[in-house]
Amino acid sequence: MNINWYPGHMTKSIRQIESALKLIDFVVYIVDSRAPYSCHNPSFDALFKGMPIIYVLNKVDLGDSKTAKIWLQSKCSDITMSVSLDSRESNQAKILSTCAKQICKTKIDKFKQKGITISLRGMVVGLPNVGKSTLINNLAGSKKTKTGDMPGVTLGQQWVKIDDYLDVLDTPGTLYPKLSDRDCAIKLALIGCIKDHITDSVELGLELVDRLQKMDNTYLKEKYGCNFDVEPIINLNQIALKRGFLLKGGQVDLERAAVAVVDDFRKGRLGRISLDVV
Ligand SMILES: Nc1nc2c(ncn2[C@@H]2O[C@H](COP(=O)(O)OP(=O)(O)OP(=O)(O)O)[C@@H](O)[C@H]2O)c(=O)[nH]1
Numbered sequence: 001m002n003i004n005w006y007p008g009h010m011t012k013s014i015r016q017i018e019s020a021l022k023l024i025d026f027v028v029y030i031v032d033s034r035a036p037y038s039c040h041n042p043s044f045d046a047l048f049k050g051m052p053i054i055y056v057l058n059k060v061d062l063g064d065s066k067t068a069k070i071w072l073q074s075k076c077s078d079i080t081m082s083v084s085l086d087s088r089e090s091n092q093a094k095i096l097s098t099c100a101k102q103i104c105k106t107k108i109d110k111f112k113q114k115g116i117t118i119s120l121r122g123m124v125v126g127l128p129n130v131g132k133s134t135l136i137n138n139l140a141g142s143k144k145t146k147t148g149d150m151p152g153v154t155l156g157q158q159w160v161k162i163d164d165y166l167d168v169l170d171t172p173g174t175l176y177p178k179l180s181d182r183d184c185a186i187k188l189a190l191i192g193c194i195k196d197h198i199t200d201s202v203e204l205g206l207e208l209v210d211r212l213q214k215m216d217n218t219y220l221k222e223k224y225g226c227n228f229d230v231e232p233i234i235n236l237n238q239i240a241l242k243r244g245f246l247l248k249g250g251q252v253d254l255e256r257a258a259v260a261v262v263d264d265f266r267k268g269r270l271g272r273i274s275l276d277v278v
Pocket residue numbers: 058059060061062085086087088126127128129130131132133134135146147148149150151152153154155171172173174
């Protein structure tokens with residue numbers, strides 16, 4: 001399966017991110033804990049070079065803790081910090097205000113010497129559907145931005161005032177221009193960063209089952225009675241039978257089974273899983 005999805009508006013979004021750089025003091029770079037390394041967008045590397053960055057490992061409730069720990073450690077430096085969050089949990093994002101003050105301390109102190117208290121401005125970036133707008137609403141303590149369980153919900157930039165000392169800019173999700181790494185593209189599709197109609201649901205389901213088999217996923221065994229010594233297609237068949245997904249004429253409905261198992265994974269019903277193997 002080749003996933004080649006880079007809608008025109010994303011080029012525009014990257015350009016808008018580039019021009020907003022002069023307005024901001026720091027970047028909040030969000031990734032999904034189920035594939036934190038694959039959420040790294042190479043087109044941001046040059047753009048944010050030398051800028052204070054707060055890396056947020058979001059959806060921490062869904063990914064595995066070992067991958068989370070290793071990734072979080074890898075993102076700490078003199079001018080970068082990392083935190084993990086479940087952005088749906090109230091007040092969790094408050095920690096970001098503290099991080100922002102810490103990471104912009106030099107600038108704050110410089111103005112303080114002149115007797116000026118500055119307001120900081122941050123820009124929230126990341127792939128589609130990683131939880132950027134949810135995190136901003138959490139930080140603001142009310143629903144200031146539109147959110148949704150699909151990629152491409154935020155269509156334009158939006159400034160949100162958090163308090164007298166902090167404003168943040170929500171941005172539309174941006175993919176990288178070349179999803180030439182097939183494995184990475186599949187992981188992004190599985191975590192919901194790519195619109196489902198771009199991919200073939202049965203192929204995507206088989207890719208997931210294959211990965212879960214290699215991880216020896218307990219839930220697949222217990223919930224669906226899968227056997228890991230066989231090809232993924234046999235297990236997808238088994239899932240369809242177990243769920244009673246049959247077509248007219250009695251054949252198994254593989255498409256429905258594939259959609260169901262991907263949905264199980266996305267909702268965390270198969271356990272806390274990270275697709276990036278570390
Ligand atoms: N389980 C879980 N779900 C989350 C978390 N944060 C956000 N979500 C869900 O992820 C989905 C996407 O959230 P959004 O905030 O709309 O994501 P976004 O990055 O702004 O998406 P775009 O605007 O499309 O780029 C929503 O269904 C949220 O409820 C989290 O920490 N854990």
